[in-house]
Amino acid sequence: MELRRYILKRLVQITIIFFVILTVLFLLFRLAPGDPVSRMVDPDMTPEDAEQLIHQLGLDKPLGIQYLVYLKNFFTGHFGISFHYGEPVVDVIWNRLPNTILLFTTSIILSALVGIFLGKIASWHKGEKTDSVMTIGALVTHTLFLPWLALILIWVFGYKLGWFPINGMISEEVWLDPDAGFIAKGLDIGYHMILPLTTLFLIHFGAYLLIMRSSMLETLKEDYILTARAKGLEEKDIRDRHAAPNAALPVVTSVGLSLAFSINGGALTETVFTWPGIGRELVFSVSQNDYPLAQASFLLIAIVVLISNLVVDVLYAYLDPRIRY
């Protein structure tokens, strides 16, 4: 099983990288000018509470011990108390992360699938009207300014036509209704997701379309496409079975990068739609000097980047056998 060995190898590498990040982050917050206590402990706390938190974070100990406490806190999920919310940082993040993951993963997967499909079609009709329409369409939507598009969509479909909710993720009347079941709640979230999802989709699918199109055009020049044609395959099969799987590889890389940056990069969308996600929170925590939240957020970004890298690597290895060895 080459694939399993490959994944295992990558997991070990990622763990090492993660420890390096963890250490750098520790040093960054400790060695920065100023008193770490003031950065990790809310100045508005009562002296007793502050004392307890300082002890829990190990800030009264030498640096070496602090590091061990820091590691222990990390693995037991203690990141301190958010200055702004006054609740544990873990809870703040935990309440918002799933919302972000739901919105962005859905939008990236959707736009990648549509982009790959349309890019494939465009390349197949290179130079024809279909190609021109798709390429120009992709370029236009991809270069639109996201908040502008979001506001236009909200104005037209939310305000003027009133088809979709203008903001938020849930309707109170549904979630407070004791009779509302799991499905009703899910549908409610889906209903709220339509506008932000459409915005993200419109902005992103064009990039995948263009990557897929140019990748297909390169792939179609390969010798094995000639072989496939000589074998008497139908054009549709040449395109779908031989060209597309090879051409889709660069798109996978691009999807991985988008996944990695969706956590912090989604702040604009989340703000415009008041989507209760993590991106908005990150920007907020930094602007409010909420150090505990910021530190945990940095770690979260690192984790997400590492995980999406791993996902891309595994997917890549699955799609391209040359990677596995």
Place this chain on the structure above:
Amino acid sequence: MALLEVEDLCIDYKTKNGYLKAVDGVSFSLERGASLGFVGESGCGKTTIGMGLMGMLPPNGVVRRGRILFEGEDLLRVSAEEMRRVRWRKIAMIFQAAMNALNPVQRVGEQVAEAMLVHNPSLGKEKALKAVEELFELVGLQTDRIRDYPHQYSGGMKQRAIIAMSLACRPSLIIADEPTTALDVIVQDQILAEIRALQKEFNIGIIFISHDISIVADMCHDIGIMYAGQLVEYGPREDVFDSPAHPYTRALLSSFPTLTGKRTDLVPIAGETPDLVHPPEGCRFYDRCQEQIPACREKVSRWVAISPGHKALCCRCEMDGR
């Protein structure tokens, strides 16, 4: 009836400057189980002939005139769908640059099986893979390599796999376009021996395309020398090698070393091939020919019979009565 009869085949490529006459008035025939080799330098149109026979010219390629009678049917008049069904089932191809001829993300065995399944879907994948095993044994590949990917193969193994693939549907004609160009000479020799043996065993007609005259001499009963889109000399291998008639053939032969014959200096052919968008009226080799006479330039060259089955497209040969 000959397996393949090509008459006056003309293939043009549409370019910015006009139509490039890549293949101009080529005629030849091939019997069942026989072998014919085309030799010529790059750009002489030999690969275009192969692609024309497969009905796989690039989008800017057009067949201007001619007939390709294959098993009695003119392949230039069948529909695209019918042509697709002829490909590989009747005419298979062993490609130039075999290194990339296999899809890197599919298992080799599956790619060979695919060739069978395209033309015979009712065979089923399992039976097809069983048949692949036989083919692998036939070409000297270990059957446990069926599930491997192309990058796990050496160059020679890839070429064997392609040969196995070419035999998948038991075609009556195989077009081998530079099948051993990327291989070292020892592997090349093995592969060529393999092709020869299989050709005999299955009575397959082979058209061999190469710039390497020694390979063609080794492999083929008949030889066609090509220059600038035209066939300039055609005949049984011994006749063409022992008494080359066309000055280009002679020049070509003296630009290759020989192991057995007497030692001579290698003579490169000076000059360049003519512009094929506006080819010269007279002989296309005129500018580079060592034996040119004024008539070569003005007169359209005609075929001259040298001996039975051996002919050359040369004005001088005609005058000299060679």
